[in-house]
Amino acid sequence: DAGITQSPRHKVTETGTPVTLRCHQTENHRYMYWYRQDPGHGLRLIHYSYGVKDTDKGEVSDGYSVSRSKTEDFLLTLESATSSQTSVYFCAISGTGIHPSYEQYFGPGTRLTVT
Amino acid sequence: DQQVKQNSPSLSVQEGRISILNCDYTNSMFDYFLWYKKYPAEGPTFLISISSIKDKNEDGRFTVFLNKSAKHLSLHIVPSQPGDSAVYFCAAATQGGSEKLVFGKGTKLTVNP
Numbered sequence: 224d225a226g227i228t229q230s231p232r233h234k235v236t237e238t239g240t241p242v243t244l245r246c247h248q249t250e251n252h253r254y255m256y257w258y259r260q261d262p263g264h265g266l267r268l269i270h271y272s273y274g275v276k277d278t279d280k281g282e283v284s285d286g287y288s289v290s291r292s293k294t295e296d297f298l299l300t301l302e303s304a305t306s307s308q309t310s311v312y313f314c315a316i317s318g319t320g321i322h323p324s325y326e327q328y329f330g331p332g333t334r335l336t337v338t
Numbered sequence: 339d340q341q342v343k344q345n346s347p348s349l350s351v352q353e354g355r356i357s358i359l360n361c362d363y364t365n366s367m368f369d370y371f372l373w374y375k376k377y378p379a380e381g382p383t384f385l386i387s388i389s390s391i392k393d394k395n396e397d398g399r400f401t402v403f404l405n406k407s408a409k410h411l412s413l414h415i416v417p418s419q420p421g422d423s424a425v426y427f428c429a430a431a432t433q434g435g436s437e438k439l440v441f442g443k444g445t446k447l448t449v450n451p
Contacts, residue, residue, distance in 0.1 A: 267441075317437060326384055327439060
């Protein structure tokens with residue numbers, strides 16, 4: 224267990240409302256990632272962070288923003304949720320200096336439904 | 339364009355037999371490959387990996403084979419157990435790159451008792 228939690232675990236929200244998902248790690252990993260998983264698409268990277276205040280876009284970043292003000296927390300924000308953002312969101316971490324940093328460890332996921 | 343492809347969405351095998359999951363990639367810059375296993379309602383868990391300097395890596399019942407010339411890797415599970423029933427994702431990375439992984443779409447393995 225890599226010591227990674229996500230909150231909330233489930234959320235139902237209405238179209239147009241802002242939503243923030245939180246990823247928290249206790250292992251001091253350098254890198255943090257947000258993915259979404261959808262049927263027929265596998266895991267797609269939304270945004271990732273390579274340090275405090277250092278973030279970059281993934282392949283499906285439109286409509287999402289992130290922030291990382293502390294090593295242990297990585298927030299994903301949907302500024303104005305749309306039905307196409309209904310998905311399961313996974314946070315991942317890597318970069319302990321022991322294992323290769325491309326070995327990512329995943330949180331339990333957040334199931335988001337936008338109605 | 340998909341850089342990592344898992345062309346079989348599903349696979350069904352009998353308990354005790356071998357399960358072979360396949361993965362193809364198109365980007366010749368990939369030099370590190372990983373397999374993840376995912377149960378329903380849980381996050382993916384790291385299973386096994388292989389560097390491009392090797393052609394085989396083994397961990398218990400799990401073996402990954404890499405054929406660089408064919409840009410193909412496979413995961414062998416021997417013997418298969420009902421608890422191995424899950425979705426398996428292949429992923430690829432470029433060492434010394436941006437620490438990002440590119441995932442395939444996954445193969446759902448069902449091991450029948």
